[in-house]
Amino acid sequence: MKETSERIDQQRRAFIATAAGGAAATVVPGVLLYTVAGAEPRSEPVTSAVRWGMLIDTAKCADGCSACVTACDEENGLNLQQKPEGESEEKWERQKSVWIRKVRVRDNLSGHISNLPLMCQHCEHPPCVDVCPTGASFKRADGIVLVDRHTCIGCRYCMLACPYKARSFIHERVESKLSRVPRGKGCVESCTLCVQRRDDGEASTACADACAREGHKAIVFGDIKDSESPLSRRLASMATRQIREDLALNTGVRYSNV
Amino acid sequence: MKRIVYREWSVAPHRYWALLGILAAVAGVGGLAALYMEHEGHWVTGMTNQVMWGVPHVFAVFLIVAASGALNVASIGSVFGKIIYKPLGRLSGLVAAALLVGGLLVLVLDLGRPERLIVAMTTYNFRSIFAWNIFLYTGFLAVVLAYLWTMMEHKGNPYTKHAGFFAMVWRLTLTTGTGSIFGFLVARQAYDTAVLAPMFIAMSFSYGLAIFMLVLMFTFDQDGRPIGQAVLYRLKNLLAIFIGGVLFFVLVYFITKLYMAKNTGLALFYLLDGGIYTAVFWVGWILAGSLVPLGIIFHPVRGKDPRWIAAACGLVILGGLASMYVIIIGGEAFPMQLFPDQTILASGFFDGVGGAPAHYAPSLWEVLLGLGGVAVAMLITAVGLRVLQFLPESLDDQTVDPDALAKA
Amino acid sequence: MANAVIRGSLLSVGLAGALCALAAQAAGDSHVVPGSRAATLEHCVAPTPFMRRNHMELLLHQRDITVHTGVVSTKYSIVDCVACHVSYTGEHKPIPINGEGQFCDTCHEDAAVQMDCFECHATVPVPAPKNGVAGDPHGGLVRDAVALSGSVLHPEGPEEGNRP
Numbered sequence: 001m002k003e004t005s006e007r008i009d010q011q012r013r014a015f016i017a018t019a020a021g022g023a024a025a026t027v028v029p030g031v032l033l034y035t036v037a038g039a040e041p042r043s044e045p046v047t048s049a050v051r052w053g054m055l056i057d058t059a060k061c062a063d064g065c066s067a068c069v070t071a072c073d074e075e076n077g078l079n080l081q082q083k084p085e086g087e088s089e090e091k092w093e094r095q096k097s098v099w100i101r102k103v104r105v106r107d108n109l110s111g112h113i114s115n116l117p118l119m120c121q122h123c124e125h126p127p128c129v130d131v132c133p134t135g136a137s138f139k140r141a142d143g144i145v146l147v148d149r150h151t152c153i154g155c156r157y158c159m160l161a162c163p164y165k166a167r168s169f170i171h172e173r174v175e176s177k178l179s180r181v182p183r184g185k186g187c188v189e190s191c192t193l194c195v196q197r198r199d200d201g202e203a204s205t206a207c208a209d210a211c212a213r214e215g216h217k218a219i220v221f222g223d224i225k226d227s228e229s230p231l232s233r234r235l236a237s238m239a240t241r242q243i244r245e246d247l248a249l250n251t252g253v254r255y256s257n258v
Numbered sequence: 259m260k261r262i263v264y265r266e267w268s269v270a271p272h273r274y275w276a277l278l279g280i281l282a283a284v285a286g287v288g289g290l291a292a293l294y295m296e297h298e299g300h301w302v303t304g305m306t307n308q309v310m311w312g313v314p315h316v317f318a319v320f321l322i323v324a325a326s327g328a329l330n331v332a333s334i335g336s337v338f339g340k341i342i343y344k345p346l347g348r349l350s351g352l353v354a355a356a357l358l359v360g361g362l363l364v365l366v367l368d369l370g371r372p373e374r375l376i377v378a379m380t381t382y383n384f385r386s387i388f389a390w391n392i393f394l395y396t397g398f399l400a401v402v403l404a405y406l407w408t409m410m411e412h413k414g415n416p417y418t419k420h421a422g423f424f425a426m427v428w429r430l431t432l433t434t435g436t437g438s439i440f441g442f443l444v445a446r447q448a449y450d451t452a453v454l455a456p457m458f459i460a461m462s463f464s465y466g467l468a469i470f471m472l473v474l475m476f477t478f479d480q481d482g483r484p485i486g487q488a489v490l491y492r493l494k495n496l497l498a499i500f501i502g503g504v505l506f507f508v509l510v511y512f513i514t515k516l517y518m519a520k521n522t523g524l525a526l527f528y529l530l531d532g533g534i535y536t537a538v539f540w541v542g543w544i545l546a547g548s549l550v551p552l553g554i555i556f557h558p559v560r561g562k563d564p565r566w567i568a569a570a571c572g573l574v575i576l577g578g579l580a581s582m583y584v585i586i587i588g589g590e591a592f593p594m595q596l597f598p599d600q601t602i603l604a605s606g607f608f609d610g611v612g613g614a615p616a617h618y619a620p621s622l623w624e625v626l627l628g629l630g631g632v633a634v635a636m637l638i639t640a641v642g643l644r645v646l647q648f649l650p651e652s653l654d655d656q657t658v659d660p661d662a663l664a665k666a
Numbered sequence: 667m668a669n670a671v672i673r674g675s676l677l678s679v680g681l682a683g684a685l686c687a688l689a690a691q692a693a694g695d696s697h698v699v700p701g702s703r704a705a706t707l708e709h710c711v712a713p714t715p716f717m718r719r720n721h722m723e724l725l726l727h728q729r730d731i732t733v734h735t736g737v738v739s740t741k742y743s744i745v746d747c748v749a750c751h752v753s754y755t756g757e758h759k760p761i762p763i764n765g766e767g768q769f770c771d772t773c774h775e776d777a778a779v780q781m782d783c784f785e786c787h788a789t790v791p792v793p794a795p796k797n798g799v800a801g802d803p804h805g806g807l808v809r810d811a812v813a814l815s816g817s818v819l820h821p822e823g824p825e826e827g828n829r830p
Contacts, residue, residue: 096307134389179792179793
């Protein structure tokens with residue numbers, strides 16, 4: 001009896017050793033991948049120690065310039081959108097996704113004209129998050145308001161609820177999309193503050209970079225909670241406001257000179 | 259009241275199957291339209307990023323609101339103890355459940371991703387009134403079924419009053435929730451108001467009763483069953499009260515909006531310069547949907563003629579659809595006031611340049627889907643009536659209210 | 667007697683068939699498409715039988731983590747799955763991974779399981795442009811190239827000094 005159990009024990013030991021070795025061999029390449037890839041792609045969950053935001057100085061926003069829109073389209077694969085065959089151009093303009101748009105306004109009293117880009121304002125109390133029936137529309141810990149496209153059922157209630165008409169619904173099959181920005185038919189989407197850049201360790205959003213490249217520097221992106229960041233310093237140095245501030249949404253995107 | 263006998267709807271078989279065939283065909287076409295919209299994507303519809311809820315939602319919300327109101331008749335009988343309404347309770351429950359199923363079906367089939375219905379039914383964000391409504395709608399079906407059981411099963415009769423009360427509270431909550439889907443939204447000036455909740459309740463009473471009356475009159479007429487004046491005139495006068503209720507809330511809504519400087523633009527959009535929305539509001543909702551039916555109901559001669567009463571009910575239903583169109587689509591089309599006291603000269607996303615409303619033209623697919631939902635509701639009603647004992651054999655004056663004849 | 671012969675032959679045919687099926691299972695069983703980076707590797711981020719059964723669980727779990735907490739540096743990233751398993755034409759053009767006869771299809775067609783990942787996710791590695799310059803779809807992702815070129819998994823094929 002004892003002999004038999006000893007033999008079984010040894011066999012079991014051998015098995016466990018092989019399994020442990022196999023498991024180690026499996027894990028090692030992954031560990032090496034982590035090491036070599038470097039710290040840039042995010043490996044720790046986001047926290048609320050950071051809150052991303054933007055300041056848009058409309059006095060610097062140039063009339064007729066749409067560099068921010070073009071940059072956003074390229075960064076997020078929106079320039080790959082294709083009008084479905086058989087649809088009129090006019091209708092396609094009204095159905096295609098737009099994450100950021102240029103708006104020109106004139107004051108009724110003074111006639112003063114302002115130009116500004118308008119996108120999801122990443123509110124602290126987002127109405128779109130409140131109304132989403134499945135919780136697909138959510139606010140990330142670092143303040144970015146996103147749509148979880150795995151959970152979105154495409155009811156478009158958030159589009160109804162957004163005070164800035166910032167959201168778009170994808171009306172057509174998406175044939176071409178970027179690896180870092182998945183998007184597909186039947187879900188709702190909006191500006192993500194270039195979340196793929198946030199999670200890849202890049203400093204700024206596509207629109208802010210493009211505006212700086214054009215020389216206008218109307219868009220400043222940064223961490224609102226860091227009082228030393230360029231964004232916070234600019235916010236502290238001038239009068240800024242939220243669009244539709246009476247709604248008290250505490251938006252992450254602020255505007256000056258409008 | 260004499261003891262009420264309930265009997266299955268017994269029109270001639272060939273007529274019954276013809277009716278089912280027509281309803282099934284309309285429902286089937288609606289289903290195919292939904293399949294097409296789901297497969298191709300919503301680009302085939304008239305809905306856009308500016309008007310994202312269109313004709314399907316007009317039908318869906320109308321059916322759901324009417325479903326809640328259709329149960330009113332049963333409530334008046336069970337909860338408020340009005341004897342003359344008691345024979346109508348079973349049909350009221352059936353029509354309410356059928357309308358709700360039809361409305362839900364249209365709502366669900368219009369989703370961008372209807373295959374994720376399971377996700378919608380298992381993942382809830384309870385801050386969302388929409389999520390609460392999903393819960394209230396499906397619960398309503400269960401509640402109505404239980405209520406029907408208490409009415410139709412002899413052993414359940416002692417519980418009818420309790421079930422009726424519970425059902426009444428549930429459906430008032432449901433309709434408040436439906437009105438609040440819009441009323442809670444600060445984003446759009448047409449919605450952002452608490453009065454939408456009671457307005458929707460008043461609308462539910464009106465539209466639900468109109469549909470109920472049409473179903474009652476049609477089924478009785480086809481089967482040769484009599485509806486006496488006592489019941490018919492009671493119902494038509496009740497409908498008049500409900501129409502009046504809706505008009506009251508519309509008046510309060512507009513007076514309040516007109517009073518506030520920031521909302522005057524919206525009120526005038528609906529009342530004067532909203533193009534199609536103004537036309538549908540005045541002609542569809544107010545005139546054809548409210549004032550003309552009231553005129554018919556209170557007319558000394560026409561108001562006593564069943565055919566004219568049925569016409570009035572039909573007009574109320576059309577007015578109901580018009581009201582949903584004006585509220586839902588009109589509310590979306592009105593440009594969002596992002597910069598009060600400034601004019602938008604240009605926008606890359608149709609932000610109401612120069613104050614222009616958003617463009618929306620309903621597509622055939624949306625209308626087919628909406629009608630398909632109506633057909634499903636009527637199909638369920640037709641099958642239920644044939645299979646179970648929902649309809650009283652007679653609603654003539656002697657059966658219902660022997661005293662009425664004595665008083666007459 | 668005849669019965670016994672028939673039963674015997676049926677039994678042997680059946681057993682032979684079963685053995686053949688098992689052999690086929692064990693032998694040419696790889697669903698990895700030639701021309702992909704995965705074809706040059708020993709196994710996936712986990713042993714093949716485990717991946718076959720559980721890749722969906724891994725993806726379902728990881729996607730919630732990535733979307734809600736932003737963690738993208740993970741071996742269970744669908745982006746890296748695509749980058750590794752996609753195969754290329756002669757002119758080094760990537761073939762959509764969910765195409766007929768491609769990696770996903772070889773199993774999913776037989777299993778009759780429809781997947782909708784690629785309604786949203788890119789079927790070939792497609793990097794975003796940087797600084798206004800369009801990215802090269804043939805080049806694969808920046809992260810992917812850095813990661814794999816520096817690892818022991820040699821792109822040319824397993825060599826003596828290059829195994830873990």
